[in-house]
Amino acid sequence: MRIDIITIFPQYLEPLRLSVIGKAIERGTVDLNVHDLRDFTHDRHRTVDDTPFGGGPGMVMKPEPWGEALDAALSNRQADQRPTLVLPTPSGQRFDQPMAAGLAATDWLIFACGRYEGIDARVVEHFREQVDVRELSIGDYVLAGGEAAVLVMAEATIRLLPGVLGNADSAPDDSFSPTREGAPLEGPIYTKPQVWRGLEVPAVLRSGDHGAVADWRRAQSVQRTSEQRPDLAQDDLG
Numbered sequence: 698m699r700i701d702i703i704t705i706f707p708q709y710l711e712p713l714r715l716s717v718i719g720k721a722i723e724r725g726t727v728d729l730n731v732h733d734l735r736d737f738t739h740d741r742h743r744t745v746d747d748t749p750f751g752g753g754p755g756m757v758m759k760p761e762p763w764g765e766a767l768d769a770a771l772s773n774r775q776a777d778q779r780p781t782l783v784l785p786t787p788s789g790q791r792f793d794q795p796m797a798a799g800l801a802a803t804d805w806l807i808f809a810c811g812r813y814e815g816i817d818a819r820v821v822e823h824f825r826e827q828v829d830v831r832e833l834s835i836g837d838y839v840l841a842g843g844e845a846a847v848l849v850m851a852e853a854t855i856r857l858l859p860g861v862l863g864n865a866d867s868a869p870d871d872s873f874s875p876t877r878e879g880a881p882l883e884g885p886i887y888t889k890p891q892v893w894r895g896l897e898v899p900a901v902l903r904s905g906d907h908g909a910v911a912d913w914r915r916a917q918s919v920q921r922t923s924e925q926r927p928d929l930a931q932d933d934l935g
């Protein structure tokens with residue numbers, strides 16, 4: 698999978714080069730290209746923002762550098778390639794696990810990190826002809842810029858690519874996975890030692906009875922989901 702990220706803070710994306718995601722990049726499962734938006738400006742101050750038409754507070758990202766940056770990212774596109782352009786924005790659709798799976802099924806993602814009050818709306822309008830546009834929010838709050846949202850969405854997506862996770866069984870069993878048993882949230886998990894600070898691992902998990910373990914995990918998943926996320930629980934309790 699190819700991933701391009703356009704930002705005024707390229708260093709912000711460096712954490713993607715750590716851990717399992719970093720290994721996926723090292724192995725070539727992901728071809729990560731981070732671009733500095735300011736490289737596509739032509740003035741002494743490398744300006745990327747200007748005042749909003751119609752007035753109001755804050756600054757808006759200018760369309761010209763975005764146009765040039767996206768033209769450059771798309772320049773070696775094959776005729777049959779249609780990348781997905783992801784614009785992180787609090788006014789987008791809420792990003793979730795099925796969306797991560799959807800993005801993982803594509804072969805080319807371009808993330809455009811907004812700053813200030815966001816990007817001039819004509820940029821999306823113009824590039825819709827060449828790319829599939831997804832305007833996505835990571836939650837109902839406002840960040841200072843799109844970089845943190847891109848770290849979240851890229852990591853959630855890349856870990857679903859074949860071969861990225863050490864244990865192939867772990868993703869299908871994660872919270873929100875459509876293939877997991879029980880309710881959407883995973884219940885409590887334990888490791889050795891059997892007793893820690895007087896707290897014992899539930900006996901059923903040490904019983905060797907796989908059926909009983911599965912039943913217990915399912916019940917814990919249902920309980921946790923109804924306690925933590927009653928909005929998700931309904932479907933699974935019936």
Ligand code: SAM
Pocket residue numbers: 784785786787788809810811812813814815816833834835836837838839840841842843844846
């Ligand atoms: N004026 C915008 C609004 O009210 O919708 C907020 C702009 S925010 C200060 C600057 C940038 O941060 C946005 O362009 C977007 O890239 C990013 N951002 C902020 N909150 C986000 C969220 N919840 N999800 C995804 N991106 C977000």
